[in-house]
Amino acid sequence: MIHPVAVIGAGPYGLSTAAHLRARGIPVRIFGDPMVSWRDHMPAGMLLKSTPVASNIDAPQRGYRLVDYCDAAGIPRLVTDEDIIPAATFVAYGEWFQQKLVPELERVRVVSVERRGTAGFELKLDSGEQFTARAVVVATGLSGLAHVPRELAAAAPDGPTPTGPVSHSSQHHDLSRFSGRELIVVGAGQSALETAALAAEAGASVRVVARGRGAVDFGDPPWNQPKLRPESPFGRAWSLYAFSYHADPYRYLPPQARHFLVRRILGPLGAWWLRDRFEDKVRTREVRRIIKSEAREEGSVLRVETPGGRIEELTADHVIAATGYRVDLAAMDFLGHELRARLAVSRGTPKLGAGYVSSVPGLYFTGMLGGSSYGPIMRFVCGTEFASPRLAGHLAKVHG
Template structure:
């Protein structure tokens, strides 16, 4: 019996990797609900920060780009750098990609992954359907699921934890922000998620919205396409030598010292708002408190209260009806509960992220990681959909020759 390769996750990276494996004639089973994070955990009305050309899910054959989806379904064409792609359109594009290339995708959850029994090569997988089977290799492409990054002070503020309806939440917990109409809201963060959530809440009728950022002058926006220098090489993220190198030569990032890699992942292309968000942010009359960090959070008379530190007036307190942390995501293999204890302890990690070889293989032979999990090894391009063009062929080639 030929054992398949299991791909866990059906977002852009899982779909792209599975398509490349199948194109090489490798038996593959892919598990998950297609584009679930994009459909259920991204804000209604959200627009992609990336341009249309940077929003293609890589396929092993032509005819599966975003523009092909538009032509096939009759959607409006998204092709210019000035075109803004709604998250709902992108989610439908991913579903279309799956229907075209992976029609047998299995909408079940992987409960556990462990090494196969003594004397056997591969991995034993259990599904929530009750099925158990052995795979010769496993590719983890679970995206952002379970990786929301929270300030310690917020996490410790309530014994009930964070929730969309409680005093504190993470941006990933909200699909519809219209519930904040008439409320005072504080957003922690300065990246695209924080700034766009602030705008969407202001536009939905929030009484007031305040953004709290650690760095002074942290609220900034990128340049519009016509303001980018034509003397610099083009990349999916804009014109810059650094962006070109990080996009098309990500293998070289692996050779950098670990602190440098982590710095690049954290700082390149963020925290920064999209160029098209600037006017909406200004029109929303959103207040900004920068150069401060949260040192304490508590609930007083049902309202969240933040104590800030840094700059003049240290110890200043802010209160609101709700506090939303738009503080991004952080890879931590300990959060991947489906990986058996033996596998997790056998993984070589750097600040919670698996150390990967040039083929995206981990220290456990046959276990591969792609997408956000690979960013600490290959750089910030792995945080974006266009990274599928770099990652997926390499993963498939590595699995084939294993």
């Protein structure tokens, strides 16, 4: 009996990987809710920071780019760097990609994965089914990886919630709940700045608290990009070109350098088009650090140290931590304890070899889960162009 390959996750990386495996004639079972993080864990009205060329889900054949979806849906083409992509359009594109190239998607959850000797892996589904897979690709994206720093989590001992004193930005789809209320958004990246702008437009009084002097900034518009540098999906720069098209050597860098670069390259920065919606509508407060958060009768209180060294308290009805995501295998409880114990890790992230395979033969990780091994491109949709054909090729060679 030929066991299938199991792909866990139905976001851009899971869908792209499954499409490449299917094109090679490899039996695949893919599990998940298509585009769920994009659809349910981002605020309504959000626009993508990435440009159209950086927003294509890679397919094994022509005709499945974002512009192809626009043509099929009869909507204006999104082509140039000045075209801004609504998140709702990108979700619809991903669902169209799934229907066309991965129609056998199973909308069930994988509850456990265990190694089964030399036969592969034993998977259990929440439907009650158990089956054996010859290989497993983990492409769960941001699911379960929302990061709330310890100093902010102190105000929410039972965990961040939209109705409590502190939440994570991924817990909000409808920001109109904050109309007429005081809101603090902690962070300086696109998620923080766009969440703040959308909440202000919904009627909230918003203040962004950013750690570090000069922390709140916006990128240059496309017409101000340098011309005499190579193009990449992220802009014109030699480093961005290398990270985009030559990511294989990244995993040979020293661990400290790999983890630093994957965090900092294309790090906290607002999109050029967001500046006008943000300035004069959202207050900003730059602090050296946040010392502690507390829930009091008057609301959520942040104790901060100012750049000048003073200790101050900031109060609001609610605090949103737009503090990103952190890969941690301990959070992936569907992977059996024995399996996780066998995985080589670096700061909680899987160490991957050629073709995105982990230290456990037959177990692959892609998307954000591969960032510490393959670099910052894995944080973005356009990384599917690099990752999916290589992963599928390696898997076909070893397990095909």
